[in-house]
Amino acid sequence: MTVLTAYEEKYPDTILVIALEENMRQGGARNIGISYAGGEYLVFCDADDWLAYRALEILYRTAVQYDADVVEYRYKVVSDDTETGEEIEQGNGSYLKELWDEETKRKTLMASTDEFSLGCMRKFYKASLIKDNQIRFAQRLICEEPSFTLPVRLYEKVHVFVDAKLYFYLQTHNSTVHRNWDAHKWDNARVWLLLIEDLKERGLFERCRAELECMFYDWGFGLSISMLIQKGYTLTAEEMSFLKDMLLHLFPDILQNKYVMEKEEEFDRILKTILKVELTPGNVWGLNQALKKCPL
Secondary structure: OHHHHHHHHHOOOOOOOOOOOOOOHHHHHHHHHHHHOOOOEEEOOOOOOEEOOOHHHHHHHHHHHHOOOEEEEEEEEEOOOOOOOOOOOEOOOOEEEEOOOHHHHHHHHOOOOOOOOOOOOOEEEEHHHHHHOOOOOOOOOOOOOHHHHHHHHHHOOEEEEEEEEEEEEEOOOOOHHHOOOHHHOOHHHHHHHHHHHHHHHHOOOHHHHHHHHHHHHHHHHHHHHHHHHHOOOOOOHHHHHHHHHHHHHHOOOHHHOHHHHOOOOHHHHHHHHHHHOOOOHHHHHHHHHHHHHOOO
């Protein structure tokens, strides 16, 4: 805490360091931060990343100009911390999206992650949107960000995208996504189960049922499998059945979902096979081999 407390002592009017007795992972720490925040806007930054010079000024002016609920911006991947961010890489793809009607809202759920990412970083949030709707992160789990960003997307009305690289993502080998995942193999699936339950309690699920079913198929079921394969795991018949049963318990007609039916990539063909066949040690071995050869 030495560096943090030094900054707090230097800027006591603007920096508050909150020491947590329990490690609730990133989601829990952000929730505590939200509860203390007293400003008009919120922004998150991981411990080893940083924002470009003047980024907050640019984002604040944009948010005020358009009365935006969320201002999203680009990021730059770096391998060391020498990038100062004084020279901002600017594109010409900025836009404003108004999300007042349900049809537009449904389309944004199916938009590419380049347009509307599921990550909580590189977004500038109106604090009242978060606090009035009591939006919080899943705690003590990794892969927690959609539990926050998806409710935000369903509540927000004005979304502005700024085509500028204002966030610097430092890629390191000891970050959460690069560590051994034995203790967190099912965290992504748990996050999506909690998320669907939360959206149902809020009365948001039925408004975009088909889209949210497809997102669960992609991000709750498919991503859980692909991340484990990429981490070098070989799923057992029991593990693959667990993920299959999780999906089919919630959405037994998922293979009739109009968006899922349109998916024809090799990875989706394997996922659909998993959902259709009885899983045995023999065919699960073959499915694992197919997944490892498949572009993920």
